[in-house]
Amino acid sequence: MSLRLPPLQALQAFEAAARHQSYTRAAEELALTHGAISYQISALEDRVGTKLFRRERNRMLMTDAGRLLLANVRQGLMLLERAFDTRVPTERRVSLTLSTLPSLARCWLVPRLLDFQCAHPDIDLLVDPSGALVDLEHDGVDIAIRYGGGGWSGVQQQLLMDEELFPVCSPRYRGGHLPQTPADLADCHLMHNPWQPWEPWFHAAGLSLRETARGVSYTDSALLLDAAAAGQGIVLARRALAWRDLAEGRLVRLFEVSIPDTSRYYLLWRHDHPRLADVLRLRDWLLAQATAADPPLASVSLFLPGAPAT
Secondary structure, three states, X not given: OOOOOOOHHHHHHHHXXXXXXXXXXXXXXXXXXXXXXXHHHHHHHHHHOOOOEEEEOOEEEEOHHHHHHHHXXXXXHHHHHHHOOOOOOOOOOEXXXXXXXXXXXXXXXXXXXXXXXXXXXXXXXXXXXXOOOOOOOOOOOOEEEEEEOOOOOOOEEEEEEOOEXXXXXXXOHHHHOOOOOHHHHXXXXXXXXXXXXXXXXXXXXXXXXXXXXXXXXXXXXXXXXXXXXXXXXXXXXXXXXXXXXXXXXXXXXXXXXOEEOOOEEEEEEOOOOOOHHHHHHHHHHHHHHHHOOOOOHHHOOEEXXXXXXX
16 A cells, blocks of 8 residues: 655644744754754645645744644544554543533634643543533533523532624625614614624614514524624624634624623532542633633724725
């Protein structure tokens, strides 16, 4: 069998550069020169026929093609590592179940789980997307993320992150003829989540509009964003759920007016959990992800009055 694989050193250089977002730090880790890292990655780019990185200030950021290749390269390197690991397995493995809202799982958690796998390879994580309240003692759930006002009884809880709300739509909505001012929303199709009314945002924007529930409404915020990305109308979006669609251009933010959400995301767990140390490892990772910088909204697709729609 003949395999046409790139050199292992090139794959290691690519993975290290992606992880550090720096050729220099990748070179230090692999005991190579900066030029050697650059050469290996250039060879990979020639092999796949597209750029894998783009320079932004002092960082090397991956392109879409780079992100796709990285996921496959990491899996391949992990398989190779396991194949040549001849040590007697003594690793203690842990299984944890995380219950979270389907919208948060899809839009916020899933894009971050590769980082969790790399940081905690000994934890097998089951993600249970559900909006139902769970009994942390009897339902087999080890830790939960819930959206609300806090104050749940009988459990430990910690604020995961706040939310803010602002209007978004597809850049192709109405053929790219997007509203120029908040008042223009009176002539637009506004879509609804019955649990997330528009009227507080109208008040913050100085509008006297009244909300109507005509047309299709969605109780799932991720489906609401999908409908907006399909060009069906304008929605009032949560920042934590919309950031990736904004960063990748499927949605654009309209106007600078935002309002704080009255509900927030909380982590819930049992203080007497039999594997409390492992639950706290997952809790700490989630907290770190919540405080890590998402693409800042000012640098992604923010549509301002007078600016051309893209």
